[in-house]
Amino acid sequence: MDEEDQLGHFRQQFHIPSHNSQEYIYFTGNSLGLQPKTTREFLETELKAWEDLAVEGHFEGSNPWFHYHKFTKELLARLVGAEPGEVVSMNNLTGNLHLLMVSFYRPTKERFKIIAEAGAFPSDQYMLETQIQYHGLDPSEALIELKPRPGSHTLETSDITTAIADAGPELALVMLSGVQYYSGQFFDIPTITQAGHDVGAIVGFDLAHAAGNVPLNLHDDGVDFATWCSYKYLNSGPGGVSGIFVHDRHGNNPHLPRFGGWWGHDESQRFKMEKGFIPMQGADGWQLSNVNVLSTAAHWAALEVHDMAGMENLRAKSIFLTGYLEFILNQINNNDFEVITPTDPEQRGCQLSLLFNTRGKEVFEELTAQGVVVDWREPNVIRLAPVPLYNSYSDVYQFGKLLEKALAKEAS
């Protein structure tokens, strides 16, 4: 499979960290994606522009910083299935969630509830809790958290749409992740979006684990808004710049409330320094500050690599690669763990999550000692993310051998 892999050569475009002069088996691209070899060049271009041009770099040089957020637009749009005007890279993920809530969570006396998944990523939980309180409401009344059925670790789409229908006219917002960080479940975005719209609610997604991992069609699916981070599957470096999507039916509505800043203000008037906020059309109208050029340079480098590979091709490989990992895990007879990620490839991205009954931490530590980089999520999950951009079928095979050994060692 590695020999026939059309994407196999992309591995050479990344720095693969090594351990005792052997490359790590790196299955943590869901937490921090590896560094493309072109990243340094992109950063150096902007460091050089700063060195040579200083403030003139805003309008001169090969990539004037005034326009810098525009250079990633087409790439982002293709990646998430949007029109270029519907996306922009800016800020960080949690900050963007809060900003988008200003526009898209507008509770009234009748319509104030939010549907989210129970056990959402902590930052999202804190965001929802504090947003609800900010509106003077009580999270225990306003927040509906969807839990898996007893004995299950993932949500049924029909349970999500039923909960939406049940909340009906009280429902202001559906705010879910695209791919759940813990279970690896890929939610049915079009069906959920339609169900939300059927009851008059807004539907937004946190795509931290979806962007660059699974194909997305945000525009056609009619999603109202979304945001993601770039340092996981998008390989743009620690704390890298986030991105937002605002559907053009909202993006071109200047009356939608929002928190303004000069970079969201009409760019032709920006330097007139006048009173009166006139938002840019599209997602750009949500920008606050001038571009984080260095972070965006790293993002641009990585997006070009993704674009060359193509999300459709990555997805096709990902289904095989994760399918192979699943096959190997099934070969390993054990009573220690179960895979809690859906078995249907359409309902997952590249990640598989292993829930351990016992000894999980010991197995994790043994794998780490053997040069495998996976991650541990309290209380008892190991997450494995074979990333189609740089992981190989051999990585998966070697991992299986090492896991088998680690399990045997812990049993003895």
Ligand SMILES: *Cc1c(COP(=O)(O)O)cnc(C)c1O
């Ligand atoms: C990784 C992740 C975050 C992290 O948020 P930052 O603001 O980028 O630190 C938030 N939400 C989800 C769902 C995540 O997976």
